[in-house]
Amino acid sequence: MATRLKYPFDNPVEALREYRASSPNRVFLVDDEGRSLTYGDLYEESARLASAMQGLGVGKGDRVGVVMSNGVELVNILFATWTLGATAVVIDPLTISEDLDYQLSDASPKVVFVDPQVMERERGVLSRFNTVVTGSCANCLTYSDLLNRGSVGGLKTEYVNPRDDVGLIYYYAGIASRTEQVWHTFYGLFTGPYAFGEALNLGEDDVVIVTAQLAHILGLTEFLAAFLRGSRVVLVRHFDVKLVPSLVSKYGVTVFAGVPLMFDQLLNNNELDPKTLSTLRIALSAAAPLPPQTQLGFYQRFGVPLVQFYGLTEAFVLTLQPLSYREVTGTVGSPIPDVEVKIVDPRNPGRELGVGEVGELMVKAPWVMKGYSDPEDTRRAFYNGWLLTGDLMVMDERGLLYFRGVKKRMIKYKGYPIFPRDLEVILMKHPAVKEVYVTGEQAENPSIGQIPVAYVVLKEEYRGKVSEGELMDFVNSRVAFYKKLRKVYFVDKLPT
Known part of the structure; x- marks a missing residue:
């Protein structure tokens, strides 16, 4: 039987309000550049930012894209988003090109916050979105510009249903074995x-x-x-x-x-x-x-x-x-x-296994995801209220x-998750590829984990005319560094 906890609050913003009231001058965060935040700083700056975001049309239930590395600004943006009852769509800043375009287009955020490096690298993709840059940027709306527009007194908040409203979206789906939205409620956060x-x-x-x-x-x-x-x-x-x-x-x-x-x-x-x-x-x-x-x-x-x-x-x-x-x-x-x-038995989750028997882990907790963006994938991920x-x-x-x-199709490289299906979809766009199967191959260094490799069946007319390197470049120019293919094998038949 699990140990039960009593939770003092039901979402992170309530906790911030309490800390601001009781210890406004206490420094709770420092970064590697020596910058610091007190509880009062975080409350004031996130409230001002939330007020300014309302001026951009962001309200309860809307989505805010965040493509940033760790930093003070990222923390302020997350709490500003949650203060509005909006959903933070947090995307790995290493995400590039088609991957980034897919995730942002799929999420449809009202505004996207990015690091200057992301803006420089992905200007073409980001030009289609209402983008705020957290550093200096010519002809861009910057974080400082936006912050100066807001005021704590001008902030209008709405009631959040913490157990139902979605506060966070990650693009992942390990159980579904492909990249899609994972929804977490404010209560889960x-x-x-x-x-x-x-x-x-x-x-x-x-x-x-x-x-x-x-x-x-x-x-x-x-x-x-x-x-x-x-x-x-x-x-x-x-x-x-x-x-x-x-x-x-x-x-x-x-x-x-x-x-x-x-x-x-x-x-x-x-x-x-x-x-x-x-x-x-x-x-x-x-x-x-x-x-x-x-x-x-x-x-x-x-x-x-x-x-x-x-x-x-x-x-x-x-x-x-x-x-x-x-x-x-x-x-x-x-x-x-x-x-x-x-x-439980991987083929029959209704049959629980005993000590020493290998099976699928099934879990239940108050913070398990609300679901995926695909209802059918959500249905398959649960069994009688338990997450498979x-x-x-x-x-x-x-x-x-x-x-x-x-049991799921997933590769772990240096701790990063890679979904083979995502790479297969990209490879199938190459005119020479007839069939493809991507899997993980153990790296020489066990701490690295697995490297992604592809088994490819070429169309008859392209045999001998396309190299392994060409297919690797085709994929690797479109994905983050950790998703890159490390090997391509040409085969007559895909492995089973």
Whole structure:
């Protein structure tokens, strides 16, 4: 039976109002450029921004596109959007070309906020949208321009139904095995991160460094967990193996979450003095399997427990490895408060499996997604109110879960999710391609995970006239770096 929590609020904006009233001058966030935000700053600036966004026609239920790396502006934009009862459509800033065009066109946002680098790179795509640039930009509406238009007194807010209204959309769909909208309610945005913070025992004495992008569920969950539990946040634009340890030491960071490759890089940095990370009480790894040698080596060198946790875009964080089992490798832990789990027959979710049997993980929690944009995909993702994760796991006699593979079609590269179907759709647009099958091939470095490779059947008239490199370039010029094909194999028949 899951441990039940009582939640003090039902959405992040309510928590901000409470913190602003009780501790307006308390700094809760610093970034890697030395900028800071108090609760009062965040309230005032997000309210002014929300007021100005109303002037652009943004209201309750509307969508606001956000294509940005971590930073103070991104935090203000998210809270401004939620203050209006609008939906933040958060897109990975590495998304390019056709991928970006598809996601923005599909979402139909009233306004899109972008970094200057994104604007420079994707000006053609963004010219079709009402775009705000967060830095300097000639002939562009900038974040500063917009902020100067707003006022706290001019803000008009509407009632939000937290359990039904959608506050966040990510473009993902691991269970559906393709890219589409994943809908999260305002209630989920509070309860999921809050419960993760409860599992970590986060409090006002903690300092949490956020290196994963808020454009991914890992980064957003870690940030919101710290914010909602009253911890201080150190927000990093991009992970850097030399910068992050210096920030840990400078700000007395106690909690650090990342992907396995980050911990490998720290562990392999021979110039790093172990004392630099001495303030950490826990390090957390997710998004890909953590190699045992990394997990044990990190603890042996730095004296900091490195444990795994597990979640997915459709359900925030679900499990955490307890510190009492910190020397156990390979486990993603046990359910955090308010999470129920079952291991079921992948072909018959009505049949629950026992200890030691490999099956599909099925979960239930207050913060599980509302659904996908495709109703049929939503229907297939649930069974009697339980989310079918598509991940194969086994549970031991202690209640610890171990990842054993995936039922869904998905590749993990450096912790980034790649959906083979997305790459297949692009390849099928090439005139030479008759059939294609994309899958993952294990990389030499286990921390990298899998690399995407394509098996291609060419049309008869193109055989010998098209190279593997040409097809790779055709795909790779249209997708983010982590989605790029690494190999193409020409075959007479697709693998089964």
